[in-house]
Amino acid sequence: MIEFADVRVRLGERDVLRGVTASLGERRIGVVGANGSGKSTLARLINGLALPTSGTVTVLGLDTRRQAAKIRREVGFLFTDPDAQIVMPTVAEDVAFSLRRHRLPREEADRRVAEVLGRYGLAGHADHPAHHLSGGQKQLLALCSVMVLEPRVIVMDEPTTLLDLRHSRQVAELLRELPQQVVVVTHDLPLLAGFDRVLVLDEGRVVADGVPEEAIGHYRKLMA
Amino acid sequence: MNGRTGAYVPGASPLHRLPAGAKLAGLAVVCTALVLLRSPFALGGAAVVTAGLYALSRVGVAAAWAQVRPVRWFAVALFALQWVFVGVEGAAVTTLRVVVAVALAGLVTITTRTSEMMAVLERLMAPARLVGLDPFRLSLLLSLTIRTVPVLADLAGRVRDAQRARGVERSLRAFAVPLVVGALRHADALGEALSARGLDD
Ligand SMILES: Nc1ncnc2c1ncn2[C@@H]1O[C@H](COP(=O)(O)OP(=O)(O)OP(=O)(O)O)[C@@H](O)[C@H]1O
Ligand SMILES: [Mg+2]
Helix, strand or coil, rough: CCEEEEEEEEECCCEEEEEEEEEEECCCCEEEEEECHHHHHHHHHHHHCCCCCCEEECCCCEECCHHHHHHHEEEEECCCCCCHCCCCEHHHHHHHHHHHHHHHCCHHHHHHHHHHHHHHHCHCCCCCCCHHCCHHHHHHHHHHHHCCCCEEEEEECCCCCCCCCHHHHHHHHHHHCCCEEEEEEEECHHHHHCCCEEEECCCCEEEEEEEEHHHHHHHHHCCC | CCCCCCCCCCCCCHHHHHHHHHHHHHHHHHHHHHHHHCCCCHHHHHHHHHHHHHHHCCCCCCHHHHHHHHHHHHHHHHHHHHHHHHHHHHHHHHHHHEEEEEHHHHHHCCCCHHHHHHHHHHHHHHHHHHCCCCHHHHHHHHHHHHHHHHHHHHHHHHHEEEHHHCCCCCCHHHHHHHHHHHHHHHHHHHHHHHHHHHCCC
């Protein structure tokens, strides 16, 4: 469960979020809105990368302002640009990096890394340098590095923006199969088909909130 | 192959399987021995042994060449200078020393996973803790550097293409400004991703 209680965020001179209140308990949640409407800020609030200027954000009962470290163990975050989130030179090493603080025995760690790479079709690339992967494969690697920790919530900020149609579809399919609660910020509207709930942001406020068809309809009108 | 970054080349050779600590210790011992060796034949022998080790590692000729390529002109200049001042024998000794040391260091790098190297460096740098430095962060810096080289190379390529597309061929400023901005933006995003992946706790 993710709860926003009258959340305001002010960055410099700008009111980026102007009072967002919402309880997100559904399994598939989409967030859409114009450029600069505050979507990324909303996403970053969920794992404490951004903190509210006023109001509170609670994730799984934990306050992001006080327990960010604990929350980050439960909330995985997938960024738009995979190059910025892959921190180790080779594929398997990057996934293993996620497990570092778990101090697992070597064999156990290797097993979990191999398992997750196999699940997302990267088994054959385990020892390859990350920079030899295609953009889509890099995004899959970033997803592996998140999934290996089995987070309870996954937040994605425009995960398909840099991907071609095939890889976007692949991510859309993977999304449907993830057992976790997922919050996806996107401009890729077809990605939200079958979602449980979609929020529409406009100038830092939630202006529509409901099933995808309704919310997206509202968003289209807003953009017309 | 992985010539461009000089980083790990996957394999299952005995050298790949040797623990990183043993390889680094061996490298230190051999480099000391190289300094003590004075006969060109002994150093020639060392060069042959090094070539043999490369063959054993099965990383391929391209990866091997990539290790010594950066010092090739330096080696030529060194040899020429030494030849003039100390004769051909001394020139061969000094030059072989440098090239063999570089080749062996390269061999350790390409047969050792960055993460294993990190683990050893972390242990070696444990005393840094006494002056308030975190050994993990120091070794992470190394991995990030290796990882960031190709990312920045791609960025530089994109900036150059963007310039060409706009008909600006040779302006240092038009190249440097977007490159620096892009690099800073990347650093920012990387920092955020590291926090998201739990580096802060
Ligand atoms: N550090 C900052 N300082 C000042 N303003 C900021 C800062 N970060 C973001 N903003 C501003 O906050 C607003 C909302 O940003 P946010 O990134 O949340 O938007 P977004 O909905 O994700 O947009 P996009 O669709 O372009 O990704 C933007 O106008 C942005 O310029
Ligand atoms: Mg955004």
